[in-house]
Amino acid sequence: MTELHQQGAKRTFKLVGTRPLRPDGIDKVTGRARFGADMDAPGMLHGLVLRSPHAHARIKRIDVSKAERLAGVKAVVTRDDFKLPADSALADICRNVMAREKALYDGHAVAAVAAVSKAVARKALQLIKIDYEILPNVTDVDAAMKPGAPILHETLRTEGVEPKPRKASNVARRHEFGHGDVAKGMAQADIVIERSFKTAATHQGYIEPHACLASVGPDGRGDLWVCTQGHFMVRNTCAGLLGMDASQLRVTASEIGGGFGGKTTVFIEPVALALSRKAGRPVKMVMSRNEVFRATGPTSSSSIDVKIGIKKNGRITAAQAELRYQGGAFPGSPVEFGAMTAFACYDLENVHTVGYDVVTNRPKQAAYRAPGAPMVAHAVESVIDELAKKIGMDPLDFRLLNASKEGTKSSFGPTYGPIGLRATLEEAKRHPHHTAPLGPNQGRGVACGFWFNFGGDTCVSLNINVDGTVGLSVGTPDIGGSRASMSLMAAEELGIPYEKVRTIVADTASLGYNDVTDGSRVTFAAGMATIKAARDATTKLCARAAKVWGIPAEAVVWENGHAKPAGPNAGNFAPMSLAEIAAVASSTGGPIAGHYEVNADGAGVSFATHMVDLEVDPDTGKVTVLRYTVFQDAGKAVHPSYVEGQYQGGAAQGIGWAINEEYIYGADGRLQNAGFLDYRIPVASDLPMIDTVILEIPNPGHPYGVRGVGETSIVPPLAAMANAVSAAAGTRLTELPMSPPRVLKAIMENGRGA
Amino acid sequence: MSEIHVSTKINGDAFEYLCDAEESLLDVLRDRLGLTGTKEGCGTGDCGACSITLDGRLVCSCLVLGAEAEGREIETIEGMADGDDLHVLQKKFLEHAALQCGVCTPGFLIAAKSLLEANPDPSETEVRYWLAGNLCRCTGYDKIVRAVLDAATEMRKA
Numbered sequence: 001m002t003e004l005h006q007q008g009a010k011r012t013f014k015l016v017g018t019r020p021l022r023p024d025g026i027d028k029v030t031g032r033a034r035f036g037a038d039m040d041a042p043g044m045l046h047g048l049v050l051r052s053p054h055a056h057a058r059i060k061r062i063d064v065s066k067a068e069r070l071a072g073v074k075a076v077v078t079r080d081d082f083k084l085p086a087d088s089a090l091a092d093i094c095r096n097v098m099a100r101e102k103a104l105y106d107g108h109a110v111a112a113v114a115a116v117s118k119a120v121a122r123k124a125l126q127l128i129k130i131d132y133e134i135l136p137n138v139t140d141v142d143a144a145m146k147p148g149a150p151i152l153h154e155t156l157r158t159e160g161v162e163p164k165p166r167k168a169s170n171v172a173r174r175h176e177f178g179h180g181d182v183a184k185g186m187a188q189a190d191i192v193i194e195r196s197f198k199t200a201a202t203h204q205g206y207i208e209p210h211a212c213l214a215s216v217g218p219d220g221r222g223d224l225w226v227c228t229q230g231h232f233m234v235r236n237t238c239a240g241l242l243g244m245d246a247s248q249l250r251v252t253a254s255e256i257g258g259g260f261g262g263k264t265t266v267f268i269e270p271v272a273l274a275l276s277r278k279a280g281r282p283v284k285m286v287m288s289r290n291e292v293f294r295a296t297g298p299t300s301s302s303s304i305d306v307k308i309g310i311k312k313n314g315r316i317t318a319a320q321a322e323l324r325y326q327g328g329a330f331p332g333s334p335v336e337f338g339a340m341t342a343f344a345c346y347d348l349e350n351v352h353t354v355g356y357d358v359v360t361n362r363p364k365q366a367a368y369r370a371p372g373a374p375m376v377a378h379a380v381e382s383v384i385d386e387l388a389k390k391i392g393m394d395p396l397d398f399r400l401l402n403a404s405k406e407g408t409k410s411s412f413g414p415t416y417g418p419i420g421l422r423a424t425l426e427e428a429k430r431h432p433h434h435t436a437p438l439g440p441n442q443g444r445g446v447a448c449g450f451w452f453n454f455g456g457d458t459c460v461s462l463n464i465n466v467d468g469t470v471g472l473s474v475g476t477p478d479i480g481g482s483r484a485s486m487s488l489m490a491a492e493e494l495g496i497p498y499e500k501v502r503t504i505v506a507d508t509a510s511l512g513y514n515d516v517t518d519g520s521r522v523t524f525a526a527g528m529a530t531i532k533a534a535r536d537a538t539t540k541l542c543a544r545a546a547k548v549w550g551i552p553a554e555a556v557v558w559e560n561g562h563a564k565p566a567g568p569n570a571g572n573f574a575p576m577s578l579a580e581i582a583a584v585a586s587s588t589g590g591p592i593a594g595h596y597e598v599n600a601d602g603a604g605v606s607f608a609t610h611m612v613d614l615e616v617d618p619d620t621g622k623v624t625v626l627r628y629t630v631f632q633d634a635g636k637a638v639h640p641s642y643v644e645g646q647y648q649g650g651a652a653q654g655i656g657w658a659i660n661e662e663y664i665y666g667a668d669g670r671l672q673n674a675g676f677l678d679y680r681i682p683v684a685s686d687l688p689m690i691d692t693v694i695l696e697i698p699n700p701g702h703p704y705g706v707r708g709v710g711e712t713s714i715v716p717p718l719a720a721m722a723n724a725v726s727a728a729a730g731t732r733l734t735e736l737p738m739s740p741p742r743v744l745k746a747i748m749e750n751g752r753g754a
Numbered sequence: 755m756s757e758i759h760v761s762t763k764i765n766g767d768a769f770e771y772l773c774d775a776e777e778s779l780l781d782v783l784r785d786r787l788g789l790t791g792t793k794e795g796c797g798t799g800d801c802g803a804c805s806i807t808l809d810g811r812l813v814c815s816c817l818v819l820g821a822e823a824e825g826r827e828i829e830t831i832e833g834m835a836d837g838d839d840l841h842v843l844q845k846k847f848l849e850h851a852a853l854q855c856g857v858c859t860p861g862f863l864i865a866a867k868s869l870l871e872a873n874p875d876p877s878e879t880e881v882r883y884w885l886a887g888n889l890c891r892c893t894g895y896d897k898i899v900r901a902v903l904d905a906a907t908e909m910r911k912a
Contacts, residue, residue, distance in 0.1 A: 021848050028856030029844040031791015031831035035857055038790040118781075119774065205891045207795040207803055208857040257793070257857025258891050289796040480854040480892060641851035645893055649854065652894030676800035676889060684895040685879075685886040 015492045016704055019641045022484040023503065024255070033255045036211030036227030041282035044213070045074050045114040047275050048121040048285070049268065050128050051295060052103030052110050055137035055361040055669020056150060059103060059110060059130060066127040067113055072120035075279035076128070077271065078111045082241060090240050092330045096364050097241065097270050103132065104152055104329035105361050106670045107294025109267075114275040114283045137361040137669035141326035142303050144170040144360045152329060152359045170359045172331030175339050177412050178320075178352035185318025185350030189309025193386055197379040199718065199736040200662030201301040201326075204368050205653070205681045208257020209292045214272035215282040222249045222273055227256045229263040229477055230516025235508045241270040242277070249273075252507040253477040260653070261367030262297045264516045293674035297366020298663055300325035300333045302375040306342075306383045314393050316402050318350040319343050319411075323376055325357060328364040333357045334372030337452075340412035341373040341715075342380055344450035345399070345421060345607065347408040361669050367518060369650060370451045370711035374657065374718050378736065381447035381719030386732065395446050395723070396429050396609075403448075404607075420633025420697035421448065421607035427693055428609045433629045442615045442626065445724030449608050449715025453708040454519025455600030455701075458526050459512035462490060462533040464541070464592040468579025470494065472530060473506035475514030476522045480649075480710070481642035485523050486530050488638055489704065493534035495561025496578055512597055520708025523638055524699070525600035531703045537594025538563075544588040545576045602701020606708060608632035610651065610716035616728040621744030623659045623725055629691040635699040635707030643709050648690040650713025656682045657714075658721035659738050762823040764789070765833025773820035780804045782820035783830060791831040791860050795889065802888030805861040806830050812868040814887075831860035834867065842912075843867055843905045850901035854892035862888050866902045874910055878903060 027033040064076045079100045085091050099108045111128050115121040136150040143149055151168050158165050160174035186192060212226035222244060228234050231251040239246045256263065268285040276283040287296070303324045309317045321342045327333025339355035388398035403421050410416055428434060428446065438444060463471040472490050476482065487501040494501075515521070542556040545563035549556075555570035556563050562575035585592050613627040630647040637643040660680045664672045673679045698705025718736060726732045729743060731750035757772035764787070773782050778797075783789040783806070792815055795803035799814040806815045807829045808822075834841045843866050846852070853859045862885065869876060869884040876884065881902050882895070890898060 019851070022851070024856070025848040025853070026840070028853055028859050029831075029840065029847050029863060030835055031789075031860050033856055034790070035793065037784075037794065119776075205889075206855070206857075207801060207889055207891055208793070208855070209795070255857075256855060257795075258855045260891070286794075289798065289801075481851070641897075642854070645851055645854050645897065648894035648896045649892045653891070675798055676796050677798065681889060681891060682894075683886040683889065684882040684899060687882075687895055689878075689899070690894050690896045 044282045050111040052108040056135040057132040061131040063129040067124040072116040075114040139665040173357040175355040180350030182352045188317040192309040194307040199375040201298040202661040203298040204260040204262035206258030209287040211286040214276045216277040229259045250509040299368035304379040320352045323355040326360040328362040337372035338376040342376045343411040345448045351411045369714040378718035385723040424609040424631040443724040443728030445720040447716040447719035451712040453603035454521040455603045456515035458529045459597045460529040462594040472503040475511045485638040520710040529596040532596035533594040604699030604707040606712040610720040621740035636705040647692040654717025779818040780815040803861040805864040846901040846905040852897040852901040
């Protein structure tokens with residue numbers, strides 16, 4: 001179960017840190033909550049997408065005439081219905097949403113229809129004729145970088161290299177980070193280990209497929225209901241793609257059935273809007289699971305080389321890594337984040353990382369929980385483990401000896417403030433898990449992980465109702481219980497019960513721009529904005545009380561949910577509660593509301609250490625996870641149950657990535673396992689309980705010390721699992737997933753178990 | 755293509771509907787009857803989000819035809835609470851924070867209820883295997899399993 005450890009400056013909270021029921025809970029256990037596919041509109045049509053069966057093909061001709069003539073078909077759209085935007089990032093989205101000259105991956109959209117029923121729409125898709133010229137394809141990252149590889153984009157020139165290449169390649173960009181002199185550091189080392197690693201592409205695997213309901217009237221005004229991590233992003237992107245004014249497109253975020261980064265872009269949304277505009281009726285589109293796998297964002301697959309040198313005493317003298325990430329058919333793989341986070345856990349004099357962003361004939365990758373970090377942590381933490389073993393040092397002690405701390409210049413540039421890495425390592429050492437006995441064929445693995453955490457554009461409004469209750473409007477979709485934590489922070493600041501606050505996710509017409517729910521930013525940034533909006537409201541509440549009492553506003557303070565005179569000199573008045581001030585608001589100046597808008601800075605980096613015990617079956621290569629413990633810094637856990645949930649969920653996804661999950665492509669470039677039967681995410685019987693230890697090293701950048709917690713938890717598990725499997729199998733595994741055939745092969749090659 | 759007339763009982767109430775021969779019961783529930791509490795996660799019987807019971811048997815409604823419901827009794831998430839009174843499992847899912855996004859929750863609740871009817875005192879392993887047909891991507895199952903075990907304990911006391 002959970003333990004909680006606080007460090008540093010203390011502040012006493014009444015509500016923050018408690019575990020009330022979430023406000024959207026009843027709707028979600030009774031089936032009342034409305035997700036993306038749960039909305040209808042009068043006169044609604046059903047939209048479906050026709051997708052390329054080819055990994056790489058020139059689209060010579062599209063004939064939709066037969067489909068258009070089918071009874072019940074109200075609109076058909078193709079590349080001709082989308083004008084290519086001038087902005088290059090938007091142009092890539094446009095090309096991804098609907099293929100133009102070429103289909104670039106199996107599943108790439110080539111046409112879409114809207115019809116009176118799903119059955120008619122399905123029939124119409126079969127009547128669309130496309131002439132393809134099939135081209136050679138490439139899906140592997142190393143193959144795509146080789147000279148002579150099939151080229152996806154004839155206009156692509158590698159950025160970040162001097163001089164800029166004159167020939168097209170599949171390498172979109174080179175990134176470089178580091179400091180010191182790695183050659184010198186390696187020369188000082190007593191032991192150097194260099195290894196190469198590979199990880200497969202994995203999908204975010206949210207259970208709710210993408211879904212939306214679009215309606216565009218003849219006046220050009222539109223409404224869109226959609227499951228997304230960021231409805232303001234959807235509005236801006238769709239308005240850009242369709243040539244609409246942002247103000248004319250109102251986007252409402254539905255309840256969202258998981259995202260993990262995969263719902264931070266658009267796929268069917270602009271298509272649904274285009275169909276609706278053409279048909280003059282609302283259009284609902286819901287992806288099938290097959291479409292989700294083939295056409296939405298898995299994360300990158302990777303190929304990574306790591307080299308680390310140490311002294312005999314265990315101190316690292318130099319570290320370097322080369323990262324090659326394919327990000328699917330368009331530039332933008334998270335290799336830059338990979339190269340930045342690679343050695344973030346270590347205090348290094350000499351460090352250098354290079355990352356290559358590579359395009360291949362796969363769906364464009366989308367963000368996946370700490371995008372880019374888990375793969376490189378797998379590589380680096382595997383080498384760290386091997387080095388510790390080589391000198392006979394406990395892997396936790398080895399990490400403690402080299403761990404980043406306050407004042408360390410990070411491998412990606414900035415110098416750390418107060419951070420919790422060492423605290424997680426020390427906690428792991430003290431934990432009974434660390435010394436529990438292991439049986440035959442069992443192994444224990446540990447690994448550390450880092451994530452930046454984001455801040456970003458945030459805008460909230462907090463309305464004081466006349467009955468003393470509060471309505472809080474945020475613009476960040478609630479993906480894992482954030483309405484509960486926002487309500488807790490608002491109630492804490494205002495000094496009223498949690499139940500008196502109702503937090504909603506407001507639509508794009510009701511609030512200023514908010515960045516998407518990503519980067520572990522919501523509890524930090526929207527939380528900070530909520531606290532500041534509440535303080536704005538209490539300032540106004542104090543001014544109203546001052547007016548009632550006939551004293552200056554500066555002479556009134558807010559304490560425990562009441563306005564009261566600042567001291568004896570201010571006058572002798574009984575404190576007025578929020579409800580009492582709200583009740584007379586109309587006669588003291590009108591409605592009372594607090595607002596706050598910010599581009600939030602100071603998110604506060606996050607670290608975790610994971611420990612896992614598992615057993616390898618020497619006859620089959622099957623891995624069974626026996627025990628798992630997460631140690632992570634939360635800064636301040638606002639609602640500890642949902643913090644634990646983030647820790648556990650990240651660990652489970654990482655376990656799946658480590659031993660089960662992978663995108664499997666044939667030589668024809670077609671995805672061979674586009675379903676939950678063959679792409680196997682962990683099920684309940686695959687996992688043990690996942691124990692969590694929440695550490696609280698306050699983030700100075702947040703009024704309550706909060707750090708984001710959502711993403712760091714997926715960074716260590718790949719490596720922790722690999723280290724444990726390697727220990728149990730008696731041989732080092734360097735490629736994910738560690739599926740039974742791969743583990744068995746490693747055991748056989750090692751001459752054991754044969 | 756003429757539609758098929760079906761008479762059935764859903765959550766204790768009599769229902770009649772027309773459906774196409776190839777239409778799944780899931781589509782009937784969601785699109786024709788407005789019972790959107792039952793979710794579609796895959797449409798191939800792999801995720802369990804569309805779990806319902808048909809004559810008391812736990813099934814994926816995406817793998818049942820609408821026409822097959824003729825004369826049968828269906829239970830969905832909408833029928834689990836008794837008016838304002840939540841089922842013990844629903845309460846325990848809330849108390850244990852056994853949901854994050856909540857889209858798999860209706861399927862888990864239906865499957866867990868069916869488990870506790872068959873086995874009122876399941877071990878942790880039995881809970882994990884019974885629920886292995888329901889995918890959750892948010893929680894890592896820890897809090898779900900705890901909620902089900904806690905509900906079982908409470909229901910045995912009742």
